[in-house]
Amino acid sequence: MIDKLKKILINLPGWRTNSKVIVIESDDWGSIRSSSNKALEDLKNSGIKVDNCSYMQNDAIASNEDLELLFNILAKKNTPKITANFLTSNPDFNKIKESGFNRYYSESILETVKRYPKHDNAKNLWLEGKNQGFFYPQLHGREHLNIPRWLQDLKDGNEETLLAFKHKMFGVSAHIVQKRRASYQAALDGNFSVDLHDKKSIIKEAVQEFNQIFGFKPESFIAPNYIWDSLVEKALAQEKVMFLQGTHIQRLPRGLGEKLQYRRHALGDVNEYDQKYLVRNAFFEPSSNKDKDWVDSCLSEIKIAFLMRKPAIISSHRVNFVGFLNQKNRDQNLKLFEELIKRINKNWPGVHYLTTAELTKLIG
Numbered sequence: 001m002i003d004k005l006k007k008i009l010i011n012l013p014g015w016r017t018n019s020k021v022i023v024i025e026s027d028d029w030g031s032i033r034s035s036s037n038k039a040l041e042d043l044k045n046s047g048i049k050v051d052n053c054s055y056m057q058n059d060a061i062a063s064n065e066d067l068e069l070l071f072n073i074l075a076k077k078n079t080p081k082i083t084a085n086f087l088t089s090n091p092d093f094n095k096i097k098e099s100g101f102n103r104y105y106s107e108s109i110l111e112t113v114k115r116y117p118k119h120d121n122a123k124n125l126w127l128e129g130k131n132q133g134f135f136y137p138q139l140h141g142r143e144h145l146n147i148p149r150w151l152q153d154l155k156d157g158n159e160e161t162l163l164a165f166k167h168k169m170f171g172v173s174a175h176i177v178q179k180r181r182a183s184y185q186a187a188l189d190g191n192f193s194v195d196l197h198d199k200k201s202i203i204k205e206a207v208q209e210f211n212q213i214f215g216f217k218p219e220s221f222i223a224p225n226y227i228w229d230s231l232v233e234k235a236l237a238q239e240k241v242m243f244l245q246g247t248h249i250q251r252l253p254r255g256l257g258e259k260l261q262y263r264r265h266a267l268g269d270v271n272e273y274d275q276k277y278l279v280r281n282a283f284f285e286p287s288s289n290k291d292k293d294w295v296d297s298c299l300s301e302i303k304i305a306f307l308m309r310k311p312a313i314i315s316s317h318r319v320n321f322v323g324f325l326n327q328k329n330r331d332q333n334l335k336l337f338e339e340l341i342k343r344i345n346k347n348w349p350g351v352h353y354l355t356t357a358e359l360t361k362l363i364g
């Protein structure tokens with residue numbers, strides 16, 4: 001009951017529409033998470049509690065087959081469009097190691113997929129999905145990595161971080177390691193006064209690289225781990241990225257142990273740079289908890305959104321659609337995804353499936 005009330009409250013303020021709109025926002029595309037099952041085995045044997053994190057177990061760069069199976073569903077009539085929020089680069093592990101962890105080098109995600117064994121068609125599939133209109137790229141950042149935090153730990157000889165590095169991984173979740181530290185994935189967290197954390201150039205290069213890969217500039221941005229500040233907004237505004245995806249809570253950057261500070265947003269709220277906020281109000285994340293009925297809970301969130309005359313903006317991360325490491329993860333979740341679509345179409349015939357970019361045009 002309290003849960004339901006909270007969901008109603010999130011939908012109370014902000015922009016409204018009479019049409020029934022469904023948007024699916026899916027973060028993390030392009031970024032490395034876990035590189036192989038062999039790597040996971042090694043991390044587990046060293047004491048990292050991989051089994052306690054569904055992202056570590058299942059999230060990876062989507063293979064040709066992962067993309068093909070997802071696209072088979074999206075290509076059917078009356079199915080959602082997925083807004084795929086991309087990172088544009090990953091660390092260049094070899095060059096970073098050669099520098100003695102003193103410098104940061106990156107590689108384009110186009111280079112990363114070339115190193116992966118079942119991914120030789122990934123780039124073509126990304127572009128095909130975009131051209132078909134059902135897999136529409138937007139920006140999630142330059143890399144899903146807090147560079148100063150990670151480099152410092154590598155230099156200091158953090159064994160867990162070094163072991164992951166050996167397997168060309170950085171995204172080991174902070175809650176499953178032995179040595180207490182802040183998140184590496186929270187790219188724009190902290191306020192380090194070093195060039196490597198210059199938010200303006202990180203954003204500028206991310207938009208440039210995105211344009212090089214996909215042939216257009218992103219309309220919207222979603223900050224890694226929902227953490228950003230006005231420096232990020234300003235840099236995005238200078239690149240003409242005028243919409244900010246997120247939840248109703250924006251987390252502000254902080255150091256380890258510092259108090260969490262946040263800002264609240266309603267759908268369509270405008271900031272000092274004339275950018276508008278988008279607010280996710282539904283969640284379909286079956287990979288994160290197998291015991292929960294995600295189809296049911298997502299349908300009830302959509303129902304509340306529509307009652308409040310809001311678009312349903314559903315968060316569903318890449319991890320749900322990836323079977324490269326664990327085929328069962330993908331196959332089970334795709335079945336649930338199809339079940340969700342079937343029931344949406346039954347409950348609300350004529351529903352409009354839009355991308356985030358199409359929604360921004362409606363909001364104006």
Ligand SMILES: [Zn+2]
Nearest residue numbers: 027028224225
């Ligand atoms: Zn992310």
